[in-house]
Amino acid sequence: MEQRDIVIVGGGPAGLAAAISAFEQGTTNICVLERDVQLGGILNQCIHNGFGLHTFKEELTGPEYALRYVKRAQELGIECRMGTMVLDVSPDRVVTAVNERQGVFSIQAGSVVLAMGCRERPRGALNIPGFRPAGVYTAGTAQRLVNIEGQMPGREVVILGSGDIGLIMARRMTLEGAHVACVAELMPYSGGLKRNIVQCLDDYGIPLLLSHTVTRVEGKRRVEAVWVAQVDESLRPIPGTERRYPCDTLLLSVGLLPENELSRGAGVELSPITRGPVVDEHLQTSVAGVFACGNVLHVHDLVDYVSQEAAAAGASAARYVQGSDDAREADKDVARIPVVAQDGVRYTVPSSISPDLMDDKLTVRFRVGNVYKDRFVSVYLGEERVSHRKKRVLAPGEMEEVVLKRADLCSRPGIDRIVVKLEEE
Amino acid sequence: MEAAYDVVVIGAGVSGCAVARELSRYDARVCVVEREEDVCCGTSKANSAIVHAGFDAQTGSLMAKLNVEGNELMWELAEDLDFKVRRCGSLVVCTDEQSRPGLDDLLARGKANGVPDLRIIERDELKEMEPNISDAAVCALWAPSAGIVDVFGLNIALAENAAQNGVEFVFNAEVSDVARQGDGTWLVKTSVRDLRTRCVVNAAGVYSDVIHNMVSDDKIQIIPRKGEYMLLDTTAGSHVSHTIFMLPTKMGKGILVSPTAHGNLLVGPTASDVEDPESTDTTVEGLAEVASKCALTVKDVPLREVITSFAGLRAHQPGHEFIIGEVEGAPGFVDCAAIESPGLTSCPAIGRMVADIVSSLLGLVDKPDGSWVAKRKGFVTLEGEPLDVWANLAKRDKAYGNVICRCRHVTEAQIVDAIHRPLGARSLDGVKRRVTAGMGRCQGGFCSPKVMEILERELGMEPEDVTKSGPGSELLVQEGGE
Numbered sequence: 001m002e003q004r005d006i007v008i009v010g011g012g013p014a015g016l017a018a019a020i021s022a023f024e025q026g027t028t029n030i031c032v033l034e035r036d037v038q039l040g041g042i043l044n045q046c047i048h049n050g051f052g053l054h055t056f057k058e059e060l061t062g063p064e065y066a067l068r069y070v071k072r073a074q075e076l077g078i079e080c081r082m083g084t085m086v087l088d089v090s091p092d093r094v095v096t097a098v099n100e101r102q103g104v105f106s107i108q109a110g111s112v113v114l115a116m117g118c119r120e121r122p123r124g125a126l127n128i129p130g131f132r133p134a135g136v137y138t139a140g141t142a143q144r145l146v147n148i149e150g151q152m153p154g155r156e157v158v159i160l161g162s163g164d165i166g167l168i169m170a171r172r173m174t175l176e177g178a179h180v181a182c183v184a185e186l187m188p189y190s191g192g193l194k195r196n197i198v199q200c201l202d203d204y205g206i207p208l209l210l211s212h213t214v215t216r217v218e219g220k221r222r223v224e225a226v227w228v229a230q231v232d233e234s235l236r237p238i239p240g241t242e243r244r245y246p247c248d249t250l251l252l253s254v255g256l257l258p259e260n261e262l263s264r265g266a267g268v269e270l271s272p273i274t275r276g277p278v279v280d281e282h283l284q285t286s287v288a289g290v291f292a293c294g295n296v297l298h299v300h301d302l303v304d305y306v307s308q309e310a311a312a313a314g315a316s317a318a319r320y321v322q323g324s325d326d327a328r329e330a331d332k333d334v335a336r337i338p339v340v341a342q343d344g345v346r347y348t349v350p351s352s353i354s355p356d357l358m359d360d361k362l363t364v365r366f367r368v369g370n371v372y373k374d375r376f377v378s379v380y381l382g383e384e385r386v387s388h389r390k391k392r393v394l395a396p397g398e399m400e401e402v403v404l405k406r407a408d409l410c411s412r413p414g415i416d417r418i419v420v421k422l423e424e425e
Numbered sequence: 426m427e428a429a430y431d432v433v434v435i436g437a438g439v440s441g442c443a444v445a446r447e448l449s450r451y452d453a454r455v456c457v458v459e460r461e462e463d464v465c466c467g468t469s470k471a472n473s474a475i476v477h478a479g480f481d482a483q484t485g486s487l488m489a490k491l492n493v494e495g496n497e498l499m500w501e502l503a504e505d506l507d508f509k510v511r512r513c514g515s516l517v518v519c520t521d522e523q524s525r526p527g528l529d530d531l532l533a534r535g536k537a538n539g540v541p542d543l544r545i546i547e548r549d550e551l552k553e554m555e556p557n558i559s560d561a562a563v564c565a566l567w568a569p570s571a572g573i574v575d576v577f578g579l580n581i582a583l584a585e586n587a588a589q590n591g592v593e594f595v596f597n598a599e600v601s602d603v604a605r606q607g608d609g610t611w612l613v614k615t616s617v618r619d620l621r622t623r624c625v626v627n628a629a630g631v632y633s634d635v636i637h638n639m640v641s642d643d644k645i646q647i648i649p650r651k652g653e654y655m656l657l658d659t660t661a662g663s664h665v666s667h668t669i670f671m672l673p674t675k676m677g678k679g680i681l682v683s684p685t686a687h688g689n690l691l692v693g694p695t696a697s698d699v700e701d702p703e704s705t706d707t708t709v710e711g712l713a714e715v716a717s718k719c720a721l722t723v724k725d726v727p728l729r730e731v732i733t734s735f736a737g738l739r740a741h742q743p744g745h746e747f748i749i750g751e752v753e754g755a756p757g758f759v760d761c762a763a764i765e766s767p768g769l770t771s772c773p774a775i776g777r778m779v780a781d782i783v784s785s786l787l788g789l790v791d792k793p794d795g796s797w798v799a800k801r802k803g804f805v806t807l808e809g810e811p812l813d814v815w816a817n818l819a820k821r822d823k824a825y826g827n828v829i830c831r832c833r834h835v836t837e838a839q840i841v842d843a844i845h846r847p848l849g850a851r852s853l854d855g856v857k858r859r860v861t862a863g864m865g866r867c868q869g870g871f872c873s874p875k876v877m878e879i880l881e882r883e884l885g886m887e888p889e890d891v892t893k894s895g896p897g898s899e900l901l902v903q904e905g906g907e
Contacts, residue, residue: 035831085828087812096812100826103819104812122868124733127655131706132735134893134900138870145874151888151901220703221897237709248902261832264660 002107005029005321006314007095009086009262010115012041013303014294014310016069018113021314023076027321031107032073032080033097039073039080040066041117042140043303045147048168050195054304065303089114089266093289110321111289113313114263114277118295120165121255128160130217133224139165139253146172154249158226159183160214162190162197164301164397166253171200173251180204181245184212184228186235189371191255191397193301215242217250226250256299266290273347274298280336280350281358282316283309288332291317298349298365301399305365309349312363331357337409337418344368344375344394344422353418355409362404366420368394375422377402382415394422428610430454430622431787435600435613435636437461438469439576440764441628442583443776449590450780450797451789456622457584457592458615460599462895463855464848465580467630469769470858471705471737472652473694474576474685475668477767478515478568480535480543487747489538491771491778496570498773506586507803508578509686515571515668516551518722520561527672528566535568542569555665557724571668575686576769577858578803581848583776586801588847590792595620597896600629603639603758611757624757624783631702631740633748633762640755645748647763649702649738652694653711658866661690661730669722680718682726687861688809692719692726694737707736732866739765747771749778751786759783804842804860808834829879830872832865840876844883851884853877854894873900 005027008015011034019032038044043051046062053059056068073080084099093109120138137145137153143165145151155178159166162185170180183201188211190197201208209228215237216227230241258276260268269278269286276297277285284291293313294306320328336352348366372394379387379402386408394400402420409415432448434441437459448455461467476499482488503510519528528545535543546567551558554567588594598615603625606612613620627636634647657664662684671679685691695711712734719726742748742763752758761779768775783789791797807815807825819825824838843850843859850856853863856876863869863876877891877900892898 035828083827085831085834087815087834098815098819098826098828100819100823103823103826104816119867120870122732122866122870124656124868125731127707127712127731127734129707129709129712129734132733134898137873141870141873145901149874149878149888152903153901155902215709217706220705221894222899 001094002105004031004107005110006113006317007107007109008032008113008115009089009095010034010041010117010294010296011036011039011080011082012115012117012294013043013066013069013306014117014296015041015113015115016073017307017310018115018293018314018317019078020069020072020076021311022318023078025315025318027318030078032078033084033086033095034080034082035085037083039070039082045140045144046168047147048172051303054302055307069307086262089262089290091267091287111291111317113317114285114290114292114296115294115310116259116262116296118256118258118299120252121257123252126254128214128217131220133217133219133222135219135223135248136217136250136252139163139169139251142251143169143172146176152176152178154178154247156247157181157249157251158214158228158245158247159251159253161185161252161254162192162208163253163255164192164196166251167192167196167200169251169253170206171204174204174206178249180206181247182207182209182228184209184214186213186231187211189395193397194395213237214250223248223250256295258296258299260296263292263296271347271351274349278351281353281362282319283313283350284316284320288328289320298347301397305399308363309365337415339364339418339420341366342419342421344370344372345420348420353404353409355406358406358409360406362406363401364404364420365399365401367399368396368422371395372422375424378421378423379404380419380421381408381412382417384412388423428621428623430456430620431789432456432624432626432783433458433611433613433620433622434626434628436467436628436630437464437584437594438467438628438630439465439580439583439769439772440761440775441626442580442587443772444626444628444761444779445587445592446583447776447780448783449587449592450791451784452792453787453789455587455592456595456620457587458595458598458600458613458620460597462596462851462892464584465577465858466894468737468740469576469580471654471735472576472739472766472769473681473683473691474574475515475681475683475770476510476572476574477770478535478543478571479538479540479767479770480531480566480568481673482538482767484534484537487749488767488771491747491774492767493539494774495767495771499572499574499770502773505799506582506801508582509575510572511686512570512572513667513684514567514569515670516555517566517670517672518551518558518562519564519672520559520721522563524672525564528564531566535566540568540570543567555667555669557664558669559720559722559724562722573668573684573686574769578686579772581859582801582803585847586798589798589801594848600636603636605640605755609756624759624787626759626761626779626783628761628764630764631738633740633760634742637752637760637762640758641752643753645742645762647702647740647742648698649704650741650765651697651699651704651711651736651738653707653715653734653736654691654693655712655715655728655731655734657690657692657727658730658732659688661727662688664690664726665723671722680715680721682719682723687864690726698741699738702738705736705738707734711736732868741765747775749775751782757786759786805839807836807839808861829875830862830865832867833861835860835862835872837879840879841883844880852880852892852894852898853900856880
């Protein structure tokens with residue numbers, strides 16, 4: 001069987017950043033397996049700008065951002081197999097995949113980095129009543145049709161959900177000559193970035209209808225109209241508020257789900273909240289030697305954070321294969337402190353930390369469950385508050401982070417938990 | 426004018442295709458006309474996909490007889506035609522002691538109907554068989570002969586095999602009139618062309634009343650009965666391992682929870698009579714009913730794993746009985762009407778029964794020895810199969826190495842096969858029903874553009890002409906304006 005120090009599942013922004021980072025840490029026997037025919041993942045269809053402000057201090061389009069990583073991987077000579085679909089990752093890190101050139105093949109990996117990304121929640125997951133005609137697309141599918149295939153999915157559009165792809169596609173469809181009647185959002189707040197609401201809706205006069213949902217799809221063969229209604233506090237449509245929007249297209253941007261079928265097969269423990277793997281300070285999953293990063297771990301708002309996180313995962317994977325068996329065994333028994341998300345914080349990544357193994361500084365990422373104004377993000381080590389930072393606005397659409405210092409943890413032996421929470425004062 | 430056909434079958438659902446396949450044994454000119462672009466587009470595509478044991482129907486009814494016979498025939502048919510069935514057995518669950526007599530009645534009726542191996546099991550055994558059964562469950566009627574079937578696979582297999590054996594199919598052909606001619610033949614007018622035939626079989630599902638009433642003064646009435654369902658991801662597919670029915674009450678048969686032949690979990694259906702035979706839309710109330718009632722028999726149904734919901738229409742008639750036979754006053758016109766549940770289970774027996782009627786009416790003779798092909802090779806499935814099966818296929822044909830549908834592991838080779846079969850797929854739904862591309866948890870989000878491209882390439886279509894399910898369901902609009 002083919003042997004590799006590291007096999008990376010997915011050649012999108014996460015997989016590439018992980019590969020480059022691992023290589024730069026000195027582990028060069030790496031193979032990236034990518035199911036698409038080119039590297040870059042979903043960035044290839046994100047032709048709008050706004051990528052890379054943190055990483056490169058400039059505004060790039062999605063393909064431009066991806067290309068920087070693709071070029072770097074090529075410079076380093078990292079092997080990337082495209083058109084290759086991974087079918088199975090075993091708990092002992094045998095990665096089985098299929099492609100046209102090799103057929104079905106397996107690789108024994110020293111460590112595995114899961115970087116499969118996420119998928120869009122489909123219409124069916126929402127139980128929107130009505131017919132099931134042509135013309136109902138997830139925003140990402142429409143984005144692919146328009147930006148990659150050069151095709152037009154419709155002319156008169158209603159968008160349900162104000163996730164970032166939905167907002168971006170509101171603008172994109174408008175620029176392509178379609179009319180976007182409205183973006184309806186079930187929640188009283190948008191699930192997307194503020195800047196996208198301004199640049200993609202406000203600038204084009206597209207109304208954002210908060211606390212609204214689609215209650216019915218009309219049209220047996222092709223969408224003819226959708227009904228949009230206001231919802232009450234328990235998110236139920238309010239009778240009498242329905243309005244019919246004649247249209248030929250309904251785009252959905254109603255949530256992203258990490259694609260963890262392979263992780264599940266490998267026996268990786270998944271979080272019911274993120275639906276991604278439960279990981280430690282090294283982004284290692286519950287299966288030793290298997291790491292995760294990017295949207296397969298938890299859905300990110302900005303690719304810059306994906307790249308940072310993936311670089312950390314790649315470095316951890318390299319460290320894992322460079323270490324001795326004894327060291328790996330010893331790591332398993334090391335004391336861990338759980339990171340607890342409380343009071344508005346939905347989850348944290350990682351969800352446990354070993355002060356002995358962590359780097360000097362560790363970024364803990366999280367999302368909040370509602371829109372909060374003027375709250376403090378607090379970190380408690382045991383009972384003691386060690387960080388208290390005021391944020392003017394916190395919203396579910398934006399990822400937040402706190403940084404933990406190893407010195408702080410090591411100077412407080414015996415703490416039983418690390419709490420990240422929101423506080424009013 | 427001489428009739429071009431011996432038999433025209435109206436409707437390419439499971440009934441029409443089962444009849445056509447049985448008729449293909451004879452030396453006869455048979456044509457199936459279908460208003461949709463493909464087989465399996467009406468009642469046949471949206472139902473519970475259960476091979477019923479046969480204890481529901483009234484003893485002595487045609488439904489009871491054909492159900493039990495159909496169940497017996499289904500397994501051999503599946504071997505011959507290579508579609509998916511699984512004999513998982515069914516349980517009718519009784520959730521209060523007062524209702525137990527109802528279960529005893531079902532058992533007695535089942536025995537009278539000739540259903541094999543029926544027995545009532547008590548809570549402990551039930552709990553062992555179905556760990557997720559409701560805490561309220563008292564006992565259940567266990568019917569090991571029941572099963573689940575891939576309805577698309579069954580319908581397509583019947584049609585393909587019929588086509589292999591010379592049956593002609595005309596799609597997108599809506600029947601506007603059926604009239605007896607002076608010479609005793611029939612003229613079937615369709616939106617594609619008119620067909621002259623010696624015999625007509627009315628297998629028009631929810632429209633079988635309309636077709637029947639074109640030729641008979643003894644009118645029948647179909648009241649479409651809507652059933653709404655939710656389909657859950659394969660991750661929920663083993664939540665139960667048998668088909669779980671509620672004990673029928675005066676409120677109806679209730680909501681079932683069942684594994685499917687594709688490995689999903691199905692919950693539904695509702696039952697509400699509707700006027701419009703086109704109203705295959707789901708409703709707020711219907712889906713809410715499915716979501717709440719499934720909990721009556723099964724605990725913790727993971728409804729958040731739902732990937733799609735759909736509604737089907739049963740061809741219900743007030744007498745609740747199949748209408749099969751030559752119509753009085755219309756010699757050569759044979760009804761295969763009002764085929765509602767257990768119509769799917771019964772279809773192998775319905776096919777035989779109707780073909781017998783037609784062949785004796787027309788005096789048909791068998792095809793010459795050896796010229797009728799009984800077997801047909803099914804579509805390749807890779808999902809869930811041992812990987813060496815896939816490896817061997819990929820060695821022979823590299824298109825098996827190109828995964829198009831990532832959720833259900835469908836390769837380019839399988840999609841190309843689906844398109845180039847006899848009666849091949851012409852649309853996204855056609856591909857989906859044949860080889861499951863787009864049937865998975867992302868519901869075609871990733872693979873639709875790729876499948877569209879393959880359809881364009883293989884069929885020489887323009888992108889704008891690719892449809893979801895036939896004319897009117899085009900997926901794209903012309904670039905640059907109306």
